[in-house]
Amino acid sequence: MTRFPEEKVFKDPVHSYIYVSDPLIWDLINTRAFQRLRRIRQLGTSYLTFHGAEHSRFAHALGAYELMRRVLSHFHRNTADWPEDQRLWFLGTAAALLHDLGHGPFSHALEHAFHTRHEEWTIRILLEDPQVSQVLARVDGRFGRDVADIVAGRSEHRLLSALISSQLDVDRIDYLIRDAVATGVNYGKLELDRLIRTLRPYSPGSDRTGSGPAPSGDRDMTVVIKKSGVHTVEQYILARYLMYVQVYLHPVTRGSDILLNLILQRALEVHRQGRLAYVPRPLRPFLDKEPGDLEVAEYLALDEAVLVAAFGEWQAEPDPILADLANRFLDRRLCEYLDYPASRPDLWDELQEAAREAGLDPAYHLALDRIAPSPYYHYTKGISVLDERGRLADLSQWSPLVRALSLQEAVYQRLYVAQDLIRPDAGGDRLRRLLQELRHSS
């Protein structure tokens, strides 16, 4: 498969340029399934907290592709025995480009409401979407399936799988930097060029050291880091942690995510009661079908524009709760939040009762958010360090800092409440008193 006589480029605020030399990649970008990613924000509702966070998953997918291109190019230049194999190159770059193809609008809130999983939808689109599967089939008949296996993490190409999804992969590296640039925070700045240069293909059977082992084909290989790069990877681990605690888990964003989820749940409930006045066509299959029965074309028809436009209509729904929730989202009248002490699970029932007295519906005007440590930002293990003498050890053995992150048990628990709806009269007194008490016990 020939390359373009001259590279094509996309101007990118993070990587300066995204370079495309292969018609395969170009044609994948131009499928409607990939263009749809322009209508899905990378950070969901975060733009209500950080107004810069309007960037799309389209941009991130290009970025992950570009990083894969750079990593593989680094392997070509600096690893004597790296296999010169065009199919391997296509597998890596196509998988990086398409790894998020199945994301829906406002991913997590939608997945929660409709029980969809974007990982599964990525695989289905790769294999079932007519355009995408046809472009992939131009390489060969097994190519689409192989890309899907890499994305799903069940491929024999362990090295490519690790570069797509592991504790240190092109997906995360791109989104940390991109989200930091878009929001305007500095926490996600990385030594990107050096981070790429610390990566090494590694073949476990080999006892080679230095610039890389002799692989017997790439299937025995995985990815490790050079020992001299430990501090650069520490910075990445810390950037990840800081981006989570400061941006991804920002209490205002958690609140807007909860709000979005409640809108969808209420709409579903009202619809099941036959009372939903406005149902946008692309949402209907989601409301009426089991998630497993959705067709690929139906899944792809839903985007953030459809949902936000629906919220506009729902402001006029007869159901007052749905109308209020939709309006809250559009006018950004978010709920207030306060720390909820782990020591007071007993309060929850009383709070719900007091909320009812105060004129609130506890199911929609009161929410408890609990954030537990997760492998997305807490590191336990998974990054192997290759030292000068050819020995492997986990990063946590070299870095007390990284170990400290794995010990961190912090669980945040926050109460969100639609305070503006509390009755001003005596009916709201009990709830007001309980909230006051909570503020002081934290």
Next chain:
Amino acid sequence: MTRFPEEKVFKDPVHSYIYVSDPLIWDLINTRAFQRLRRIRQLGTSYLTFHGAEHSRFAHALGAYELMRRVLSHFHRNTADWPEDQRLWFLGTAAALLHDLGHGPFSHALEHAFHTRHEEWTIRILLEDPQVSQVLARVDGRFGRDVADIVAGRSEHRLLSALISSQLDVDRIDYLIRDAVATGVNYGKLELDRLIRTLRPYSPGSDRTGSGPAPSGDRDMTVVIKKSGVHTVEQYILARYLMYVQVYLHPVTRGSDILLNLILQRALEVHRQGRLAYVPRPLRPFLDKEPGDLEVAEYLALDEAVLVAAFGEWQAEPDPILADLANRFLDRRLCEYLDYPASRPDLWDELQEAAREAGLDPAYHLALDRIAPSPYYHYTKGISVLDERGRLADLSQWSPLVRALSLQEAVYQRLYVAQDLIRPDAGGDRLRRLLQELRHSS
């Protein structure tokens, strides 16, 4: 009116932070009319050319406010006779914040299709929107009208008007930098801090030089630049020029703007024929009313989510032209373009006829785009330079570079054509031949 005991901030990718100390500004930001700007992109359809250009008018409005805050703070610190007047401060910062309040979705294309003007709508919202007008009235009964006059450029506060809208104003400075950051190009980088520092309030009656004249109230004042800042302002003029030729007037963006306009025009035409199957509720008043009869609440209900969701529906319209245009937008199947020589106006009729033969509708599948010099990026006059001896002269007298821009007569003319729709058989031959001829005569 008291200030917050502690500043509130918005994290911003351009200015690091936006600082808000006045409850007045805070409450304006929280109106629904202002929050709606989150759902309108600053650069319309440019994101189809530069994938980073997803930033909203909400972000730009905050940025213009922040720059006004810094300019006025610079006047306070460095101009002995600058009036210490809270109302003046409020006028400037509120006008900067709200100057774009009337922008509709995909501004220019929409204005063209429905004959609305965002400048007029800004004034109407300032004066008629219940929330906005009420917050403004907290300063005093004339305040809202005064802000509107400044935005409309008909205020006695000439200095504030000039800072909002002139050849060198906070609106343009913010958007040049912000659009450059979002798209990832370097053309819009400015010496921002120095640019602000070259600005001086100037009172024409005064013969004072140096750090500033003695104004008898701010109404006699206007804004000039110090002579030592001429090169810094040259850079701004050139950044403006480069952003226009490289970003704002990018042929792909012009093409997507034309496409969007054609969608709306076709929808209007089909609707008038009673054939439009899907009419989103917020669009109905735009389709049915004269622009002057629209109410403020109706105008504010339309945003980009509504339009993009409508395009999704229109892909299934019975009218094949509308369905195709809507699909082109969503799947980014843009028309191809070629230079159209000014010397061949005679070709136009033949092209239309050939298009018809080829199975195209010339009104929707063929478009001629003509770009003439404009004061937005061509400078003729308007920036006054104050020299060391107190004399005023226009910037063009000090800068041959700036004069060169005013001489530039370049008029681009480009033909856009939906080439994929040309009949593959003999019917398309004439059009194919004409296009080939055009390519070689440019």
Next chain:
Amino acid sequence: MTRFPEEKVFKDPVHSYIYVSDPLIWDLINTRAFQRLRRIRQLGTSYLTFHGAEHSRFAHALGAYELMRRVLSHFHRNTADWPEDQRLWFLGTAAALLHDLGHGPFSHALEHAFHTRHEEWTIRILLEDPQVSQVLARVDGRFGRDVADIVAGRSEHRLLSALISSQLDVDRIDYLIRDAVATGVNYGKLELDRLIRTLRPYSPGSDRTGSGPAPSGDRDMTVVIKKSGVHTVEQYILARYLMYVQVYLHPVTRGSDILLNLILQRALEVHRQGRLAYVPRPLRPFLDKEPGDLEVAEYLALDEAVLVAAFGEWQAEPDPILADLANRFLDRRLCEYLDYPASRPDLWDELQEAAREAGLDPAYHLALDRIAPSPYYHYTKGISVLDERGRLADLSQWSPLVRALSLQEAVYQRLYVAQDLIRPDAGGDRLRRLLQELRHSS
């Protein structure tokens, strides 16, 4: 003391501009003692590792001043009871500007060779230098002494002292960012604006919370951080750590520092034996006097140009060891290094003997470098966090990450050896064998 009618500025690659409104600061900058800091690099010999690290202590001193200006301005804007006191402002800004006035060329190596301490020399210059002391005395008779006390950390102005020198001060914040920018590494990037905004003046006697306590004069105050800023301060602590392990303690830099120190020690030794052919005039008092007997003017006459020019001359010294060392520095023929295991102290004697056999002088061609944890980059305690309820606790109680740094016991030990001088014949065999052994035991 009046301000300039218009601010003066210095263009700065880190802070965009350094703003000077006070003639006091301007005149201090123009003293010869301060201008001399232009001839002393901020990072000593680091430019031999990172070629960008040519920036001077002059730039850093201006940067520390600018940060103090911004911190005090933040206190003015956001702390209701912050004392409006011009003398306090002068004390803070002058102390920040002058805190490093006593640094000599290639600070640490010189201090080691000649037993000088830059902290003491800063105080002496503040009090004894005719120009500096005279400008300071323009405020009042006690002012110079008060500035010196703040710099020395023995002032009653605890808050200002803490802002100059503590675990979180303007000195370190400036140098971390500045050194990162100059070297080109990303490790020192901080959320600077937010870091400043997390600082709060705090008066221990007060039980006030929120935007700050009511101090009875600034002398009871110290500096704390708001709880919401914990993660921002974590980033600072981590940036500090990463800059130390990746830049300041870089093994190549440690090697060039050792080399420089050996040159000076050898020159001293040769001079004491009456064999030093070339003695640059400004170095003579350092060679001949006890450190306590040096006069201020003598101390100030030595700069990096004098030393580097002397090294040029010393390449032609009759003493072959000095000639070789000087040439190594200028031509950057640095010693090679290898990890030296803590478990093998027994090897040291044998290594020295083998070095002698190999034709080396163990005192000058063999060096052991030992780096132990230090409060400069290991945090134990010292930053107080003020929570929402007005309680104080050390940062380490809020941050497991920061605690992890304090636990880190890592001690590096490295052997530097002038490998190119080892005799190629059998005489060098034993040393070659020992070095080989060391390489494998690490």
Next chain:
Amino acid sequence: MTRFPEEKVFKDPVHSYIYVSDPLIWDLINTRAFQRLRRIRQLGTSYLTFHGAEHSRFAHALGAYELMRRVLSHFHRNTADWPEDQRLWFLGTAAALLHDLGHGPFSHALEHAFHTRHEEWTIRILLEDPQVSQVLARVDGRFGRDVADIVAGRSEHRLLSALISSQLDVDRIDYLIRDAVATGVNYGKLELDRLIRTLRPYSPGSDRTGSGPAPSGDRDMTVVIKKSGVHTVEQYILARYLMYVQVYLHPVTRGSDILLNLILQRALEVHRQGRLAYVPRPLRPFLDKEPGDLEVAEYLALDEAVLVAAFGEWQAEPDPILADLANRFLDRRLCEYLDYPASRPDLWDELQEAAREAGLDPAYHLALDRIAPSPYYHYTKGISVLDERGRLADLSQWSPLVRALSLQEAVYQRLYVAQDLIRPDAGGDRLRRLLQELRHSS
């Protein structure tokens, strides 16, 4: 000649990393002639105006090499017929690395005083320095001579010569960006990646268009730009202009350059009269010999440390003029300057006489600086644009902006005067009056 198994890198504040894969380049960097560039600032005395401008010619030389590496790599990837020739690669990268090898300390001032020319010294060092010539000879016997011819602009390798020295070359591109980063101004920011991508090798005999012509060996080729890159090159031309007017020709820098030149001239004069007390050894040949008689080793022994250390000594010279000039430089007591009207050449004699009356020596305390347009920042012609149809035209034909720069006739003329030396009594009256008059006539 084999490559390193793994690239070596230098961390760079401008290009992130400088990549070195060839032992040839590595060994050239490690020659003493190249290491000496660490002791010569890229911008001479500019650090007295912009304190960040301490960066060395060593950094710039690495940067020019890196850009050449990227340009040639772009040709390899995107030009079908680009010759795959290792010697061509070595010629280009070595010439870029070494093009400034002959620069002396404070280049222009020194060249003026001692009648040396750095271009000639570069050639001499390439051919005569034992280390450099020996490394170059490892490629082949003609290689050193060929590199010298390229640097001298007399090579048959026209394309490489143009990339080293023309109106658009790697030398200028690197220094514009690097000087902008170091000084902290934004004027030099370029769209670097795109600028490189607009370059095309071009073979005049060919009538090929598109991605590049078929060259019959590289000797027939030169470099052109693609028409789509015209605006990107406009930005480069404008950045160049702005950097010249705002940074390189800054009046304070011109003043410090003049001062440095006067110091050297005075020292030469005093030395010829046998009155110079302190003569640093490396300066002696410059004082005693004709420039043509200097040997390469003598030339290389002089660096900025030697000169600055000499100035320190010269503060104590018996000659009061030299002592004062030297002290002015070190303590940054620069002369004041004022615009000198082109219309008043008649004043010059009177000014000199009045200066004598006022106690000044007109030859050392009065200087007239005249800056005329130069091809370094005024563009007339030299950059060829290749349009879509294969025609060549000069950039000025496509760009009115660039034409405007070529028309610019501005000549600055400034008078520098050591105002602090003017006698306070009546003797200084006439000079004071004349200066006052000049200030008002400008």
